[in-house]
Amino acid sequence: MRGAVVVTGGGKGIGATIARRFAEAGHPVLIFDRDEAAAVSCAGDIRSHGGVASTFVGSVTSEEDVAQAMQLAVERYAQLAVLVNNAGISCNRPTLELELDEWRRTLDVNLTGVFLCAREFARRVSAGDTESVILNLCSMYGVVAAPNRLGYCATKSGVAMMTKSLAVEWAELNIRVNAIAPGYIRTALLEELIADGRVDAEALLGRTPQKRFGTVEEVADLAFFLASPETRFMTGQIVGLDGGWTANGYL
Template identity: 35%
Template sequence: MDQEGNWLALSGRVCVVTGAGSGIGAATARHLAAVGAAVAVIDRHGEAAAAVAAEIVQSGGSAISITADVSDPEALAHAAATVLQALGPCQVLVNNAGVLRGEALLSLSLADWNQVLSVNLTGALLCTQVFAAQMIEAKLAGSIVHVGSITGHHPLPGSGAYGVSKAGLGMLSRMLSLELAPHGIRSNAVSPGLVRTPLTEHSYQDPAVAQARQAMVPAARMGLPADLASAIAFLASDRAGYITGQDLLVDGGLGQGLLRKIPSAPTPAV
């Protein structure tokens, strides 16, 4: 284990990461395993989850893979039982699974609206119910980290139900922070800004669009899944033991840059 692993003190803890077959979820699973955690890699795409878990094991880490759709209560009940049997009770849950259906709200179909909410919001609730129950039953202090989005803070026209679901996820996290506090369980969120993942890669295929997006970010670069993984690992650890109910924007300063877009004239001499 490296110095970061010692600092985070996550060694041996059972961590469950949903949507961990790619992108931010996969990066988070790898990061948690690298600092000594035992990781359950959950994804509805079983082959992708298995590949990430196998990579972790080959690197000397501890991981299992589980195929499950977070919007399916029966699948989650099975996943929770598998984690308990194979690794022990969950101590860290990362609610990362998400889907995106971009369209104007007035033309958005009910099916697409329901699908996004069922995965991004209801799925997070269902996962919390089954895995927080393990923490409570085992009388273990725990941490839940929900992966939101900057679109939950700033509306993005044409993003359909996505931003709505992420705004709801932020409130879900805050409510859970109060309800779970008596059990020693913390609930926080991280909200990525512009991050290149398989879910968003279509937005970067046009070099001009990619360059324009990067120019908007004060940090002068696009976010990487590893940037989010580091923030999630911190919130999951005891180093963040007095932090709960918060939503951390991990966006390279993008959310702070609104006023710099306003045209300005030279300041007159006084």
């Protein structure tokens, strides 16, 4: 059996698709999510297709929960191979209306959660011949700025710098650390926002050179590639997956 993969926020959306991608390749997967029903559903789907999956219900903002989740993965599957820091929340609000509690919550989930998970994962892998990989889900808004998203942009840019810093520090532990910076991905949430009129799909597509949204499968395929031996000389990189959005300086 291959080394275990821990996916935070793995119950649905991008996280669930990433979990399924690794499971299809023979990795046991631990789905770490606050939403018990979503986590159980995703794990059940993986098992129904012949994969190995288990769940841990908890929050990435809790030091105790994170430690317990990583320890469970070690006890159940022995070897940790990959951590996918996918859990995150949006914070779309004009800054003058942004409340301190919402700001702190965004920092806790998007930034502190990544730190806690990365630290506890690294504490449980052995330095040596066996390589381990941490993949952080950043965002194109961690690379370029956007109005009315201060909390989101600030935390995702923090994730980008954390990725680089940990990559340098943990190279000697044989841990590679990279990040994916997606643009607008066609998830159930995006579809809901479009249907409710809260997102202007036509405007977003008009701003994207490829004139389409990304797919969750494309994110999962990139995650799998970045964790593979083919990229073993690659660490500390923020890899964009945005249809050309951040390259497009022309409006």
